[in-house]
Amino acid sequence: MKNLVILGAGTAGTMMANHLISKLPKKEWSIHIVDQYKTHYYQPGFLFLPFDIYTEDQVKKVGKKFIPQGVNYIQKKIEKIDTENNLVSLENGTLPYDILIVATGSKIAPDEVEGMLSEEWHKSVFDFYTYEGALALRNKLRDFKGGKLVVHITEMPIKCPVAPLEFAFLADSYFHKKGIRDKVDITYVTPLSGAFTKEFCSKSLGYLLEEKNIKLVTDFAIEKVDFENNKIIDYADTEVPYDLLVTVPTNMGDEVIKRSGLGDELNFVPTHPNTLQSLNHENIFVIGDATNVPASKAGSVTHFQAETLTDNILLYIKNQPLKEEFDGHANCFIETGHNKALLIDFNYVQEPVTGNFPFAIIGPLKLLKESIFNHWGKLAFRWIYWNVLLKGIPIPFVSRNMSTTGKNINN
Amino acid sequence: MIKTIKQVEIQVNDEGYLTDFSQWTKEIGVEIAKEHDIEMTDKHWEVISWIQQQVASNNPLSIRGIKSSGVIDIKQFYELFPGGPLKVSTKIAGVPKPKSCI
Numbered sequence: 001m002k003n004l005v006i007l008g009a010g011t012a013g014t015m016m017a018n019h020l021i022s023k024l025p026k027k028e029w030s031i032h033i034v035d036q037y038k039t040h041y042y043q044p045g046f047l048f049l050p051f052d053i054y055t056e057d058q059v060k061k062v063g064k065k066f067i068p069q070g071v072n073y074i075q076k077k078i079e080k081i082d083t084e085n086n087l088v089s090l091e092n093g094t095l096p097y098d099i100l101i102v103a104t105g106s107k108i109a110p111d112e113v114e115g116m117l118s119e120e121w122h123k124s125v126f127d128f129y130t131y132e133g134a135l136a137l138r139n140k141l142r143d144f145k146g147g148k149l150v151v152h153i154t155e156m157p158i159k160c161p162v163a164p165l166e167f168a169f170l171a172d173s174y175f176h177k178k179g180i181r182d183k184v185d186i187t188y189v190t191p192l193s194g195a196f197t198k199e200f201c202s203k204s205l206g207y208l209l210e211e212k213n214i215k216l217v218t219d220f221a222i223e224k225v226d227f228e229n230n231k232i233i234d235y236a237d238t239e240v241p242y243d244l245l246v247t248v249p250t251n252m253g254d255e256v257i258k259r260s261g262l263g264d265e266l267n268f269v270p271t272h273p274n275t276l277q278s279l280n281h282e283n284i285f286v287i288g289d290a291t292n293v294p295a296s297k298a299g300s301v302t303h304f305q306a307e308t309l310t311d312n313i314l315l316y317i318k319n320q321p322l323k324e325e326f327d328g329h330a331n332c333f334i335e336t337g338h339n340k341a342l343l344i345d346f347n348y349v350q351e352p353v354t355g356n357f358p359f360a361i362i363g364p365l366k367l368l369k370e371s372i373f374n375h376w377g378k379l380a381f382r383w384i385y386w387n388v389l390l391k392g393i394p395i396p397f398v399s400r401n402m403s404t405t406g407k408n409i410n411n
Numbered sequence: 412m413i414k415t416i417k418q419v420e421i422q423v424n425d426e427g428y429l430t431d432f433s434q435w436t437k438e439i440g441v442e443i444a445k446e447h448d449i450e451m452t453d454k455h456w457e458v459i460s461w462i463q464q465q466v467a468s469n470n471p472l473s474i475r476g477i478k479s480s481g482v483i484d485i486k487q488f489y490e491l492f493p494g495g496p497l498k499v500s501t502k503i504a505g506v507p508k509p510k511s512c513i
Binding site for chain 1: 473474475476479485486488489493494495498510
């Protein structure tokens with residue numbers, strides 16, 4: 001019997017288990033998936049939790065429900081990956097592998113910035129990339145009477161790069177509804193040269209910030225959080241004062257990657273951008289946020305990766321050359337507040353453009369343009385996540401590689 | 412487009428970054444630095460050659476990478492190349508502007 005071991009039962013790991021269970025010959029292969037945590041979070045929901053749009057129950061479920069029968073689900077801490085002996089050390093015991101899929105994700109590291117993880121953490125300085133952070137922020141916002149709200153990105157890359165901007169848009173909408181928008185000053189602070197991480201979006205969507213009266217501070221490389229005087233300071237000595245700081249801390253790969261000597265300086269695993277094979281070990285594959293590939297760290301990306309990776313695992317087993325197929329395809333709804341959303345669809349080389357999606361002319365979704373229909377799409381996505389995506393079922397009419405159909409490529 | 416520096420014609424993009432590194436010389440670096448009111452010192456050149464090495468070996472440039480460069484710390488980097496040090500230093504170094512590829 002041969003062992004295929006998946007590390008991490010988040011979005012990527014769960015999808016791979018579901019894809020592979022029906023494709024690997026059961027007589028030859030056993031599939032194991034390791035994750036110490038019992039809860040599977042719907043991470044896109046962390047954006048809505050602070051604004052009382054989603055409840056706690058809507059963003060978490062018991063992870064076990066999504067692991068298919070026939071897969072050995074091991075709930076233990078992963079100590080180390082021993083690539084020389086093809087073994088994974090667990091908190092008690094070891095697990096040998098013939099093929100390893102690393103799906104250990106990324107997480108926030110607020111201790112990377114001086115003064116960020118202080119006594120003010122989750123009091124006046126918040127993240128919304130964790131369940132705890134989003135929940136603490138919800139409670140804070142419920143009582144917030146006004147003042148300076150600063151939405152801040154520490155450094156790239158981050159999971160779901162548009163989330164902080166969506167947060168700023170939703171905050172505008174939230175305070176409007178509460179009737180205190182005039183008492184809240186919203187500033188968006190980014191290390192990049194524009195609000196959007198893609199240059200074309202910055203140019204064509206810059207109006208949104210003005211329209212919503214959100215101030216923009218660009219090229220801000222944070223040096224420290226001065227939590228005693230409520231301001232963030234960057235290396236060029238620019239200061240931005242806040243009453244409420246909502247930051248996206250540095251995102252890093254899991255500690256186990258570091259312990260195993262498998263990662264780069266941010267603990268992301270060097271991975272072939274098109275095959276998803278690890279660059280240093282041919283029997284190790286990497287998927288989702290754990291890779292260093294220059295695609296967005298997002299569930300939709302992982303979904304497209306999972307289809308290519310499944311094919312490549314089967315090719316690898318047959319000793320055939322891998323497909324260099326994954327193109328960095330991402331498909332993201334961007335909430336813009338007031339029940340509207342944008343949709344962007346892009347890959348490694350094609351920047352987001354306007355057009356219709358997934359069909360030319362009829363859409364029904366509009367690319368790079370605000371619409372109510374897109375907002376419904378975003379809300380419907382929660383159902384799709386739990387019922388379609390995690391199960392590894394392809395989304396109808398949305399292919400793994402980006403399609404140019406309906407896109408206005410030359411705009 | 413074409414830009415003329417000290418009677419030498421070089422290819423640059425619309426933001427003024429060299430598009431062909433083989434056209435780069437130290438003299439061109441000095442002139443681009445002047446456009447940003449930077450007077451080049453030995454320390455500046457040390458950083459520039461480090462950046463060129465990184466690009467040659469396909470290592471993405473980032474502010475975090477500066478911290479572990481062993482050449483300079485981030486604070487000094489901002490002092491040497493004020494106003495977006497990565498953008499300014501790469502322009503002087505004749506290499507592409509680092510883009511966030513996310």
